[in-house]
Amino acid sequence: MTTDTTRVSERGITLVEAVVAASLLLTLAGGVAYLFLLAHRFAIAAEQATVALAATASRLETLAAVPWAYDLAGGEPEAHALDLSPPDVLDRNTAGFSDLVDATGMPVDADRDVQPAFARRWALLPLDGDASSSRAIEVCTFAWPAPPGAPPLVCLASARTRQP
Numbered sequence: 503m504t505t506d507t508t509r510v511s512e513r514g515i516t517l518v519e520a521v522v523a524a525s526l527l528l529t530l531a532g533g534v535a536y537l538f539l540l541a542h543r544f545a546i547a548a549e550q551a552t553v554a555l556a557a558t559a560s561r562l563e564t565l566a567a568v569p570w571a572y573d574l575a576g577g578e579p580e581a582h583a584l585d586l587s588p589p590d591v592l593d594r595n596t597a598g599f600s601d602l603v604d605a606t607g608m609p610v611d612a613d614r615d616v617q618p619a620f621a622r623r624w625a626l627l628p629l630d631g632d633a634s635s636s637r638a639i640e641v642c643t644f645a646w647p648a649p650p651g652a653p654p655l656v657c658l659a660s661a662r663t664r665q666p
């Protein structure tokens with residue numbers, strides 16, 4: 503009779519162990535699934551930041567490459583791409599100082615049927631108060647559509663001076 507009682511209690515313990523093991527397994531599986539979702543979310547954010555950085559650097563390089571020198575007579579030829587910007591140009595989209603970019607970093611225009619993913623805005627300000635010979639260039643990229651007051655994803659800055 504002692505053997506029968508032992509078998510019954512062993513079976514009960516095995517069932518409890520199985521339930522505990524299953525609950526531990528489910529808890530661990532849920533934790534691993536959460537980590538996969540978190541990693542996916544971080545990968546998407548990293549991709550977005552990479553495209554925003556590339557789009558920002560592209561606009562900054564484009565502005566830095568605009569020819570801006572004195573002519574042979576010492577005059578100042580016009581370079582409208584380097585005209586000074588309004589003071590609040592980084593706070594809102596302004597014609598001539600902003601554009602929309604898709605998720606691959608390419609500018610959105612009427613010829614292509616793509617949705618914008620970013621808004622690029624740039625400011626051109628005089629350095630040391632000398633508007634005729636130097637410019638500070640700041641380019642910022644925002645998620646699109648950006649709520650008012652949203653911080654930029656990326657900002658880069660550079661400076662230009664007129665070449666003799």
